Amino acid sequence: MNxxxxxxxxxxxxxxxxxxxxxxxxxxxGIYGFVGANGSGKTVLFKIICGLLRPTTGEVRVxxxxxxxxxxxxxxxxxxxxxxxxxxxxxxxxxxxxxxxxQKKISAQQVRQAIVRVGLxxxxxxxxxxYSLGMKQRLGLAQAIMEDPALLILDEPFNALDKQGxxxxxxxxxDLRSQGKTILIASHNQKDIDMLCDAVxxxxxxxxSRER
Numbered sequence: 001m002n003x004x005x006x007x008x009x010x011x012x013x014x015x016x017x018x019x020x021x022x023x024x025x026x027x028x029x030g031i032y033g034f035v036g037a038n039g040s041g042k043t044v045l046f047k048i049i050c051g052l053l054r055p056t057t058g059e060v061r062v063x064x065x066x067x068x069x070x071x072x073x074x075x076x077x078x079x080x081x082x083x084x085x086x087x088x089x090x091x092x093x094x095x096x097x098x099x100x101x102x103q104k105k106i107s108a109q110q111v112r113q114a115i116v117r118v119g120l121x122x123x124x125x126x127x128x129x130x131y132s133l134g135m136k137q138r139l140g141l142a143q144a145i146m147e148d149p150a151l152l153i154l155d156e157p158f159n160a161l162d163k164q165g166x167x168x169x170x171x172x173x174x175d176l177r178s179q180g181k182t183i184l185i186a187s188h189n190q191k192d193i194d195m196l197c198d199a200v201x202x203x204x205x206x207x208x209s210r211e212r
Contacts, residue, residue, distance in 0.1 A: 003025070003026065003027055003028060003061075003062070003063060003064070004024065004025070004026040004049060004060075004061070004062055004151075004182070004184075005024070005025050005026075005059075005060070005061040005062075006022050006023060006024040006025075006048075006049070006058065006059070006060050006061075007023060007058055007059045007060075007061075008021050008022070008023060008057060008058040008059070009021070009022040009023075009024075009048060009055045009057070009058030009059070009060060010022065010055060010056050010057045010058055010206075011041075011044055011048060011053065011055050011056050012056045017206055018041045018044045018206050019041050019044060019045060019048070019055070019203075019206045019208075020205075020206040020207050021057075021058070022045070022058070022206075022207075022208045023208075024201070024208060026182065026184070026199075027182075028150075028180070028182045029177065029180050029181070029182060030177065030182060030183070030198040030199065031173060031174075031177050031183045031185060031196045031197050031198055032182075032183070032184050032185070032197060032198065032199050032200075032201065033185050033186075033187065033192075033193040033196065033197035033199070033200040033201070034046075034184065034185065034186045034200075034201050034202075034203060035186070035187070035188075035190075035193060035200060035201070035202050035203075035211065036186075036202055036203035036204060037204075040203040040204060040205065040206070041203045041205075041206045041208075042155070042186040042203050043081060043082065043155055043186070045203065045208070046081055046153050046155050046184065046186065047081060048060060049062070049074060049153060049184070050073060050074050050077060050079055050081070050153055051067045051068070051071070051072055051073035051074050052073070052079075052081070054067075054068050062074040062075065062077075062151070063075055063076070063150075074151060074153075076149050076150045076151060077149050077150075077151040077152070077153060078143075078144035078145055078146075078147065078149035078151070078152045078153070079144060079152075079153050079154075080140045080141060080143070080144045080152075080153070080154045080155060080157055081153065081154075081155040082155060083136075084136055084137065084139060084140030084143065086128045086136070086139065087128065088127060088128055088129030089127050089129060090127060090128060091124060091125050091126060091127060091128065092115060092120060092122075092124065092126075092128055092131070092135075092139045092142070093111065093112065093115060093122055093123075093124075095128055095139070095143075096111045096114065096115065096139070096142060096143055096146060097111050099143060099146075100146060100147070103147065105147050106146060106147050106148075110146065111146055113146075114142040114143075114145055114146035115139070115142050117142065117145070117172065118138040118139070118141045118142045118145075118168075118169070118172070119138055119165060119168055120135065120138050120139060120142065132160075133159075133160035134160045134161050134162060134165055136160070137157070137158075137159055137160045137161055138161070138165065138169075140157075141154075141157060141169060141172075144157075145172075145176070149181075150180075150181060150182065151181070151182045151183075151184075152176065152181060152182070152183045152184070153184045154183065154184065154185050154186070155186045156186055156187060156188065157169065157173075157185060157187070158170075158187065158189065158192060166192075170192065170195060170196060173185070173196055174196065185197065199212065200212045
């Protein structure tokens with residue numbers, strides 16, 4: 001069960017309110033799109049669902065657990081929010097292997113499989129600092145999927161990808177959904193939203209509404 005429930009969630013930074021009394025319920029096994037202008041609150045919403053930010057008011061439950069009470073972070077979740085950050089003087093494989101060592105859930109071979117799945121060379125020794133923006137984005141996606149999480153939260157996951165890369169990653173999202181994953185995507189590209197999403201939500205000035 002990969003359900004996400006937000007009840008009367010708001011978030012303010014000082015006098016500035018970013019999210020206003022947000023209510024949301026998402027069931028497992030679907031791709032959910034979130035659209036809105038820059039600064040509308042999409043990234044803040046995603047960080048609250050992950051547990052990276054605490055709401056000012058309201059409650060967030062993921063898989064029945066209340067964040068900030070039962071758990072600090074959303075369980076079994078892969079995250080790509082904002083620009084991926086890696087150790088610049090290590091290879092992509094070394095970066096992901098060190099991240100995988102934190103939870104010790106997957107083998108080095110599974111790390112390599114994730115790298116290949118996003119279209120990178122798992123044997124490439126080039127430092128990440130020398131990667132193109134598109135390669136870094138692919139590596140960020142590999143990091144998000146490598147531990148086979150039930151929930152994926154992806155903020156502009158196709159940024160900096162070329163046409164072929166975007167097509168490959170869209171297909172990967174559809175494959176992950178067919179495997180029973182729950183995926184949240186924020187994108188400025190309407191084609192991404194139209195092709196992938198089972199339901200779409202819009203955030204406008206901190207107010208969330210269902211678009212379709």
